[in-house]
Amino acid sequence: MAEVKLFGVWDSPFSKRVELALKLKGVKYEYIEEDLKNKSPLLLNYNPVHKKVPVLLHNGKPISESLIILEYIDDTWQQGPPILPKDPYLRSKARFWAKFVDDKCIPAMWKACWQKGEEGEKAMEEANDALEFLENEIKGKRFFGGDDSIGLVDIAADVIACRNGIIAELMGVQFLRKDKFPNLCKWADEYCNCSFVKENQPPNQKLIHHYKALIQASTSSKSTK
Amino acid sequence: MAEVKLFGVWDSPFSKRVELALKLKGVKYEYIEEDLKNKSPLLLNYNPVHKKVPVLLHNGKPISESLIILEYIDDTWQQGPPILPKDPYLRSKARFWAKFVDDKCIPAMWKACWQKGEEGEKAMEEANDALEFLENEIKGKRFFGGDDSIGLVDIAADVIACRNGIIAELMGVQFLRKDKFPNLCKWADEYCNCSFVKENQPPNQKLIHHYKALIQASTSSKSTK
Structure with a gap:
């Protein structure tokens, strides 16, 4: 069976795109949560150019950039609904x-x-x-x-x-x-x-808590400038 | 026969990409030079979002953004060498x-x-x-x-x-x-x-002349600031 791994961040809309596409196609995958403040050596190795999530790893081959990953998923798995039209x-x-x-x-x-x-x-x-x-x-x-x-x-x-x-x-x-x-x-x-x-x-609730922390951090950084 | 038109600008690297791809595939096309200081109503109609060249018109349907046009050309014309690999x-x-x-x-x-x-x-x-x-x-x-x-x-x-x-x-x-x-x-x-x-x-020579004019315009605009 094909080995599919996704390096993502839980609140990243770009990671979420890839998860959605994999679910749409019914592709089983292992999800690996990254810490963007302390990126894993694997992430840096698989995406040395941008050092960003999401990275899809399929049979050991890394693909990055969310829209490019979506095209890859559509090109690779014929099962499930198409992500791009045929025309x-x-x-x-x-x-x-x-x-x-x-x-x-x-x-x-x-x-x-x-x-x-x-x-x-x-x-x-x-x-x-x-x-x-x-x-x-x-x-x-x-x-x-x-x-x-x-x-x-x-x-x-x-x-x-x-x-x-x-x-x-x-x-x-x-x-x-x-x-x-x-x-x-x-x-x-x-x-x-x-x-x-x-x-x-x-x-x-996790998202609300996360956004509130971001807002607070942004406000305090401005007030201490 | 398919009607293919390209709205471009002679010195635009992005227009040149599309011309190259059409030539690579052996697709005949009519080239329409745009004046970016006075864009044609056709260009504005075919690319209302970005109002930019290149625009490829194929059987009356407009496609813009050069990399997207290159994919379209590869998807549409099977003749000639592939622009993207199959894998x-x-x-x-x-x-x-x-x-x-x-x-x-x-x-x-x-x-x-x-x-x-x-x-x-x-x-x-x-x-x-x-x-x-x-x-x-x-x-x-x-x-x-x-x-x-x-x-x-x-x-x-x-x-x-x-x-x-x-x-x-x-x-x-x-x-x-x-x-x-x-x-x-x-x-x-x-x-x-x-x-x-x-x-x-x-x-x-045309390119050299064009770049020299750009450099001169840039220098004079800075010196009059």
Whole structure:
């Protein structure tokens, strides 16, 4: 039997993407939790370039970068629903929007959460502009790849859908507002309620505790500057 | 016959990637030169998200982002040599290094060319660190994908190979030094001497003239600040 290991971090949306894809395909794997403050020699050996999670190890061969791992999983395991469509044009569209989530949405949303003042406002504007494109893309569809099943873009955008509530509650920044992005909100509801998506989320209380510690650390570091 | 159009800019390394891939596959296409200071309504319509070249139009359907276009070309046209290997692990490696060129090498090299002082030195260090990874990756191989033919990573790194001389001459920044990166230099020589790679390069004199104008514009904008 193929040996599959995943080096991840429990709260990392990028690790979670890979877990979701493996679960979607029904691939059994061993999960190894990394400590990013004290990275294991194995992680540094398997991802010497970026030294980051997630790393998928399949029969001793390491693959890194979450979107690349998702393509690898789809290329390798034919079982279960496809992560990318078969049609070349639809494949290119899925790749485009997944890259868009990584390059435009997540960085702007991250900044909008953590930066204050003018920088924060600018980031919020950028996040809204980016989400507007996703809003148009999801319009009239159940999932980004169509009505049938969860695919590359849904998995890439998992964090946007499933951590919206917690971010709003703790950081005071509401990204997916029903009045502004009704289609994205509908998609997020549908997506987050899929049983295996739900099961893949980190425990809510642990996440709240973790975010609160991050906020506190950020506040104290600013007040001691 | 399939209708293939490419919206590009003559000196853009990203447009050149797509032209190279189409030529490699023997796909006939119509080339449409864009003016980035006055973008055409067609470009804005086909790439409303990034408003950038290259855009490939195939039977009326637009694809953007150069690496995604290269995958589309490989997925669509079976003729000619493959751009990505068939093996899933080798595919993931090709994707990894092509993304690395885009995310790490090109931005650092660009900064090292244009930024002065401490910022420039820092960028040069980053560029060297990134190139060191490529140096190890190409060691013992003719091309990044192996010995047989040019693939995704070679095409992604086209600008590193083929504009090294011109950048050194005009900007005074020598990236591919034989004492530092002997394997990369050997690869660059081999790659740039492939006849269809050579034919795909912009005319040297036009490029020199263009870079000189860019340098002059940059110098005058700094002196009037």
